[in-house]
Amino acid sequence: MTIAVIGAGSWGTALAQALAKNGSQVSLWARRASVARAIESSHRNPDYLSSVELSSSIRASSDLAEVAREAEAVVLVTPSKVMRSTARELSRLVGPDVPVLVCFKGVEEGTGCLPLEVLEQEMGGADRLAVLSGPNHAEEVAVGIPAATVVASPSAQTADLFQQLFSAPQFRVYTSSDAVGVELCAAAKNVIAIAVGLSYGVGYGDNTAAMLITRGMAEMSRLVSKAEGDPLTCMGLAGAGDLIATCMSHHSRNRRFGEAFAQGMTLDRFSEETHMVVEGALACRNLAVLERRYRIELPITDVVRGLIWEGLAIDEARDALNTRSLKPEFYGI
Numbered sequence: 237m238t239i240a241v242i243g244a245g246s247w248g249t250a251l252a253q254a255l256a257k258n259g260s261q262v263s264l265w266a267r268r269a270s271v272a273r274a275i276e277s278s279h280r281n282p283d284y285l286s287s288v289e290l291s292s293s294i295r296a297s298s299d300l301a302e303v304a305r306e307a308e309a310v311v312l313v314t315p316s317k318v319m320r321s322t323a324r325e326l327s328r329l330v331g332p333d334v335p336v337l338v339c340f341k342g343v344e345e346g347t348g349c350l351p352l353e354v355l356e357q358e359m360g361g362a363d364r365l366a367v368l369s370g371p372n373h374a375e376e377v378a379v380g381i382p383a384a385t386v387v388a389s390p391s392a393q394t395a396d397l398f399q400q401l402f403s404a405p406q407f408r409v410y411t412s413s414d415a416v417g418v419e420l421c422a423a424a425k426n427v428i429a430i431a432v433g434l435s436y437g438v439g440y441g442d443n444t445a446a447m448l449i450t451r452g453m454a455e456m457s458r459l460v461s462k463a464e465g466d467p468l469t470c471m472g473l474a475g476a477g478d479l480i481a482t483c484m485s486h487h488s489r490n491r492r493f494g495e496a497f498a499q500g501m502t503l504d505r506f507s508e509e510t511h512m513v514v515e516g517a518l519a520c521r522n523l524a525v526l527e528r529r530y531r532i533e534l535p536i537t538d539v540v541r542g543l544i545w546e547g548l549a550i551d552e553a554r555d556a557l558n559t560r561s562l563k564p565e566f567y568g569i
């Protein structure tokens with residue numbers, strides 16, 4: 237098949253490579269023409285995963301129309317903040333039945349819409365849409381270190397298609413019908429990873445990290461239940477799996493940002509220096525819309541938002557979490 241991969245950051249590059257190694261012809265869209273030209277001439281992405289030699293089945297271009305023209309399926313790997321504008325542009329370029337897979341992680345600013353909701357509004361056809369998420373650091377997937385992931389879609393046929401396209405001995409792909417659960421876990425876990433990074437950054441220990449991860453999972457479960465996803469998804473690869481990978485791995489930009497922020501780094505400077513997205517920094521704000529809509533408490537998400545955007549001090553954040561009213565462990569999940 238000919239697949240358009242939209243976004244040539246770390247994850248787009250790794251997924252393009254995975255598809256090409258499985259026999260697909262890949263058309264990779266890079267925002268910057270210089271990156272597309274470099275991939276065409278040297279089979280390497282100069283800015284992301286530059287040590288990985290890319291398959292000759294990957295062609296790159298910065299012209300979205302050219303990349304989308306022949307696509308039999310589309311894989312979206314831009315930052316989440318451009319989900320609607322990208323979907324709108326693609327709706328004019330790809331046919332109404334072309335399957336589309338979301339691989340970015342986040343919810344829409346202002347509306348709290350989940351990615352597949354936004355895509356359905358802009359491109360139509362719920363059944364052709366799917367989302368892929370799991371404990372998958374691009375640096376590891378790109379070099380074939382064993383990993384697993386989940387593809388969720390309202391349509392079993394669409395989930396099966398993407399499962400087939402990506403599955404390989406080193407990359408095991410499960411399917412799920414719970415797209416809502418997978419999307420919410422993907423957005424929420426990045427916020428918790430920032431909290432864990434912050435906690436290590438100020439010198440707290442592994443007990444604190446385990447507390448944040450476990451109570452972070454309680455927040456994810458609350459969100460997923462209220463949004464009518466399946467709480468069991470939180471126990472799976474897109475939930476607990478990705479939460480653990482992102483909170484514990486030094487590859488994680490969210491965790492690294494949290495650590496750096498605790499030592500005085502700003503979000504703008506971190507983004508400028510790394511050229512990478514820190515999705516959790518936006519998700520902690522965007523999830524507040526859902527927190528209000530569902531009348532649930534997301535205390536870790538609240539303090540991360542307070543620290544990054546509202547000038548909360550780290551001691552105040554600690555107290556805001558640890559002096560909440562005492563209750564049974566599973567109260568309100």
Ligand SMILES: NC(=O)c1ccc[n+]([C@@H]2O[C@H](COP(=O)([O-])OP(=O)(O)OC[C@H]3O[C@@H](n4cnc5c(N)ncnc54)[C@H](O)[C@@H]3O)[C@@H](O)[C@H]2O)c1
Binds near residue numbers: 314342511
């Ligand atoms: N890196 C990973 O290991 C990984 C794994 C799973 C999911 N993801 C998700 O994939 C998405 C993309 O992350 P990434 O790691 O590939 O990117 P990255 O952080 O490695 O690089 C940023 C990318 O975003 C592009 N970009 C910046 N502003 C843009 C804009 N306005 N419009 C279009 N593109 C823009 C840059 O050109 C670059 O390609 C994120 O939602 C991330 O959470 C990443």
Ligand SMILES: O=P(O)(O)OC[C@H](O)CO
Binds near residue numbers: 341370487490514515
């Ligand atoms: O590097 P991060 O923190 O954006 O995490 C990357 C992936 O989401 C891990 O599965």
